Amino acid sequence: MPAALGAAPVRVSFGIAALDPRTRLLGAFAGVLAVALLSSLWVLAAAALGTFALALAAGPGTAALMRRLVHLEGFMLVLLALLPFTVPGTPLFGAPPFVASAEGFARAVQILLKVNACGFLVFALLGGLEPVRIGAAALALKAPERLVQLFLLVVRYGGVLRAEAARLQEAMRARAFAPRASLTWSLHTWRTYGHMLGMVLVRALERAERVSEAMRCRGFSGRLPASAERPALGAADLAFALLLAAAILAAFAAEHLA
Amino acid sequence: MSALLALDGVTVARGGRTVLAGADLQLHAGERLALVGPNGAGKTTLLRTLVGLERPSAGRVVAFGAERRTEVDFGTVRARAQLMFQDPDDQLFCPTVIDDVAFGPLNLGRKRDEAFAAARAVLERLGLVHLADRVTHRLSGGEKRLVCLAALIAMAPDALLLDEPTNDLDEENRARMIDILLRLDAALLLVSHDRDFLERIATRAVLLREGTVRPALVHRHVVTQEEIHIHGLDASHRHAEG
Numbered sequence: 001m002p003a004a005l006g007a008a009p010v011r012v013s014f015g016i017a018a019l020d021p022r023t024r025l026l027g028a029f030a031g032v033l034a035v036a037l038l039s040s041l042w043v044l045a046a047a048a049l050g051t052f053a054l055a056l057a058a059g060p061g062t063a064a065l066m067r068r069l070v071h072l073e074g075f076m077l078v079l080l081a082l083l084p085f086t087v088p089g090t091p092l093f094g095a096p097p098f099v100a101s102a103e104g105f106a107r108a109v110q111i112l113l114k115v116n117a118c119g120f121l122v123f124a125l126l127g128g129l130e131p132v133r134i135g136a137a138a139l140a141l142k143a144p145e146r147l148v149q150l151f152l153l154v155v156r157y158g159g160v161l162r163a164e165a166a167r168l169q170e171a172m173r174a175r176a177f178a179p180r181a182s183l184t185w186s187l188h189t190w191r192t193y194g195h196m197l198g199m200v201l202v203r204a205l206e207r208a209e210r211v212s213e214a215m216r217c218r219g220f221s222g223r224l225p226a227s228a229e230r231p232a233l234g235a236a237d238l239a240f241a242l243l244l245a246a247a248i249l250a251a252f253a254a255e256h257l258a
Numbered sequence: 259m260s261a262l263l264a265l266d267g268v269t270v271a272r273g274g275r276t277v278l279a280g281a282d283l284q285l286h287a288g289e290r291l292a293l294v295g296p297n298g299a300g301k302t303t304l305l306r307t308l309v310g311l312e313r314p315s316a317g318r319v320v321a322f323g324a325e326r327r328t329e330v331d332f333g334t335v336r337a338r339a340q341l342m343f344q345d346p347d348d349q350l351f352c353p354t355v356i357d358d359v360a361f362g363p364l365n366l367g368r369k370r371d372e373a374f375a376a377a378r379a380v381l382e383r384l385g386l387v388h389l390a391d392r393v394t395h396r397l398s399g400g401e402k403r404l405v406c407l408a409a410l411i412a413m414a415p416d417a418l419l420l421d422e423p424t425n426d427l428d429e430e431n432r433a434r435m436i437d438i439l440l441r442l443d444a445a446l447l448l449v450s451h452d453r454d455f456l457e458r459i460a461t462r463a464v465l466l467r468e469g470t471v472r473p474a475l476v477h478r479h480v481v482t483q484e485e486i487h488i489h490g491l492d493a494s495h496r497h498a499e500g
Contacts, residue, residue: 132353132393152353159395160347210348213311217341218413219333219365 015236016058017128021137023237024125027244031121034248035114040255041106044113047251051120058124065123072119076112083108131155145223157207165200172196260323261286262417262445263308263339268317269469270300270307277303279469280317285417290439290446292460292476299466301449302344305419308447309341322416337366339417340410344425346402350394355405356381358394362413380412384438400431407438417445424452 016024031051038044055065084092087104094100126134135152139145172192179189261284270278277300285291295301306312307319310332319326321335340362343349352358359377368376381387386408389401397405403426410418423439424432432455439446439459450456456463456476465474 130353135353153351156351156353156395207348210343210345211351213306214341214343214349215351215361217309217311217336218362218409219337220361221333221365 015240016054016124018234018236019125019240020231020233020237021129021133022140023233023240024129025134025137025141027240028122028125030248031125031244032118034251035117035121038114038251038255039110041110041113043251043255044110044117046254048113048117048120050247051117051124055120055124055127058128068123068127069119072115076115079111080108083111153211157204157211160207161200161204164203165196168196168199261320262322263447264320265304265307265314265471266318266320268307268314268319270303270312270314272303272312276469278307278314281466281469281471283464283471285445285447287416287445288443290448290459290461292456292463292474293447293449293466293471294451294456294463294474294476295466300469301466302421304466304471305341305421305447305449308419309336309339311341337413338415339419340413340415342406342410342418342420342423344421346399346406347395349406349409350397350402353393354390355386355392355394355397356390358405359390359409359412362409366413377408377412380408384408384411385434399426400428403427404431404434404438407435411438411442411444415444417447418442419447419449421449422451423448424450424455 019027035044035047038047056062084100084104085094085098087101087107089101089103092100092102092105129137132152132155135148135155138148138151177192179193263283263285265278265281265283267280267282268278269276269280281300281304283293283304293301293304303312307314308321310319310326310329313327321332322338324331326332326335350358352361356374356377359380360373363373363376364370378387378390381390384404384407386401386404389397389405392401394402394405403423407423420439423435427435436455436458446459448456448460453476460476463474463476464471
């Protein structure tokens with residue numbers, strides 16, 4: 001598509017990319033907290049719609065958003081299927097002992113809306129941030145240092161461990177291992193996966209020890225050096241904070257009036 | 259003159275096996291010492307013992323003029339003697355290259371700006387400054403190793419202990435590594451199976467076998483033989499036989 005080439009790199013958004021990571025982190029926190037406190041279905045539905053629009057506007061494209069959502073909606077399906085049957089109340093359908101209640105159904109929809117609204121908001125605000133910058137922002141906001149260290153190390157070594165597990169699996173396949181795809185796996189398949197899992201764990205433990213040793217060898221004594229550059233917050237940050245505060249206030253007001 | 263780092267009759271056991279049995283070793287200032295020996299001879303254990311990651315059951319570890327026993331003792335040793343691990347992924351734990359190179363200087367108590375300036379200066383000196391803002395786990399194997407070296411050099415160490423430093427380096431990066439090491443002032447202790455590398459760098463060699471260290475020679479014979487080399491089809495040199 002030669003016509004699009006010239007305009008390609010600039011992505012139009014509501015300017016979320018221009019916000020400071022600290023603003024985005026705090027915004028996500030405030031928004032999630034507000035959504036957690038809301039209970040009216042209509043207000044929650046509006047919140048879910050609003051945050052969905054925000055995620056679409058800020059996110060890395062609809063396809064990527066949908067891919068992220070698939071993980072979330074799997075859990076939601078289980079919830080939607082189970083909750084109506086486990087909350088007592090006015091019977092809706094079914095026969096004892098499996099009766100779906102209206103209250104249970106309402107509760108399920110409420111949770112569905114809440115989780116989705118929170119998910120959209122987090123995708124919108126934090127989805128485009130490198131984990132490193134999230135960690136730096138959290139440190140700048142005085143989050144517990146240990147927690148941030150843990151977060152950054154998970155980010156750094158998650159990939160290494162995944163690659164290790166993948167290599168093991170390739171090596172297994174290279175020696176003609178094929179998991180028996182019958183309903184009950186063969187004992188050999190179970191045992192092989194057991195060995196692999198054990199090996200991944202042992203290696204992860206040993207790697208953790210070596211990483212800690214390497215850190216000590218460079219004089220590490222339990223404190224990570226402070227985070228990188230910390231520019232002042234800009235007008236965009238202020239505007240976003242005001243908008244978000246207005247939206248949250250409006251949501252609470254609507255809930256009170258309803 | 260006394261040695262920077264020395265082992266004096268050191269015995270170390272790992273996993274119930276005696277790896278070092280009364281080993282003696284001295285590393286002097288200005289020296290580039292090759293430590294060779296068969297697989298599993300305990301070369302890595304010896305390096306780890308020098309910086310206190312292994313504690314001997316007998317014998318003494320003497321570093322920078324004092325005997326070292328406790329974790330606190332070795333804390334001061336580690337500020338001056340840097341160990342390069344075999345696997346660069348163990349060493350590069352920071353998100354970006356510049357963070358990792360600045361990590362050591364920050365631990366030494368340097369101010370943030372100073373530490374980052376020093377890190378950048380080291381990267382520049384080693385010709386790696388283009389990697390400064392790269393994410394460490396996305397570097398190539400060779401780049402990882404060179405960044406590891408930069409991170410150690412940023413500590414301005416008196417001694418560098420290198421465990422298989424030329425592993426997974428291509429010709430170009432290997433030449434670079436050699437060039438960097440030859441220009442350093444720090445004393446080097448080199449564990450490697452790369453004979454050519456040792457022959458070019460080492461000023462002295464010792465052999466670790468059956469738990470003890472004895473003098474050895476690394477030298478080059480003039481041998482006339484066919485040489486295997488690989489290059490692209492656009493080679494700039496001509497072959498005798500066309």
